[in-house]
Amino acid sequence: MSKRISWEKLSWTEIAELDRESTSIIIPTGAIEQHGPHLTIDTDIYNSDAIARAVAEKIIQGGKQRVLVAPPIWWGTSPHHLGFPGTISLKNETFTSILYDTIASLKPHGFYRFLILNGHGGNIGNLTATVSKIGEELGISIPALSYWQTITDVLIKVGESEIGGMGHACEMETSLALFLRPEDVNMEKAIIDMPKQPTSWSCIDFRQPGFLNIPLDLKRDSKAGIIGNPVLATREKGEQIFNAAVDRIGAAIEGMAHLKKSDLTTSSF
Ligand SMILES: [Zn+2]
Numbered sequence: 536m537s538k539r540i541s542w543e544k545l546s547w548t549e550i551a552e553l554d555r556e557s558t559s560i561i562i563p564t565g566a567i568e569q570h571g572p573h574l575t576i577d578t579d580i581y582n583s584d585a586i587a588r589a590v591a592e593k594i595i596q597g598g599k600q601r602v603l604v605a606p607p608i609w610w611g612t613s614p615h616h617l618g619f620p621g622t623i624s625l626k627n628e629t630f631t632s633i634l635y636d637t638i639a640s641l642k643p644h645g646f647y648r649f650l651i652l653n654g655h656g657g658n659i660g661n662l663t664a665t666v667s668k669i670g671e672e673l674g675i676s677i678p679a680l681s682y683w684q685t686i687t688d689v690l691i692k693v694g695e696s697e698i699g700g701m702g703h704a705c706e707m708e709t710s711l712a713l714f715l716r717p718e719d720v721n722m723e724k725a726i727i728d729m730p731k732q733p734t735s736w737s738c739i740d741f742r743q744p745g746f747l748n749i750p751l752d753l754k755r756d757s758k759a760g761i762i763g764n765p766v767l768a769t770r771e772k773g774e775q776i777f778n779a780a781v782d783r784i785g786a787a788i789e790g791m792a793h794l795k796k797s798d799l800t801t802s803s804f
């Protein structure tokens with residue numbers, strides 16, 4: 536059997552032969568949006584796709600399960616970044632439709648083990664609504680997980696910035712880029728731009744379990760599209776963050792393998 540992990544690199548006959556029971560499909564979501572002057576606009580989708588691929592490679596080596604990575608959904612909902620050039624933002628209904636139509640295309644062929652792996656905070660509300668709609672109308676229960684939510688403890692341990700330093704194009708995302716693709720980072724352009732909210736509990740920060748989530752407008756709320764402290768980013772931090780996310784998400788997929796078809800689908804499947 537082909538050991539490829541990219542859905543689009545298989546033929547239809549290879550896909551037809553996949554064992555539905557042991558095949559999971561990760562759908563990476565993210566955004567094409569400005570990430571300050573020092574990171575590229577594909578940061579969010581690059582990260583979720585890279586983590587998804589590493590998870591798939593790791594699990595395929597274990598031998599029992601097969602994880603395939605669906606074509607990543609490049610664009611997310613990023614209206615709060617449109618004040619800077621480069622951002623391409625989908626309407627909520629467009630984003631929902633792309634995900635819905637992806638699942639609706641695969642369902643008739645019996646696939647039901649999916650995980651949406653998200654790399655963009657601005658997608659979270661939409662994803663919650665979309666997986667609910669998919670459950671109701673297509674009869675499949677699909678978890679949608681944002682990678683940083685699996686590694687809060689690691690971010691707290693690794694992060695050196697004060698709360699607010701890991702918000703956007705920040706200590707975390709810049710560290711990941713320095714580890715995964717340093718050639719795409721321009722650290723000379725990285726600046727510290729801490730959020731304006733006056734209290735730690737109101738700050739956007741990937742380490743916060745919950746916070747006063749005031750909808751952002753980066754043009755209003757940042758100097759150059761950054762929220763946080765990318766100056767403290769290092770390759771080593773990025774490596775720890777990446778490896779931890781791959782481990783945790785891999786464990787989540789392996790955990791889901793114990794769920795039966797009847798646990799993940801309803802009568803309308
Ligand atoms: Zn980002």
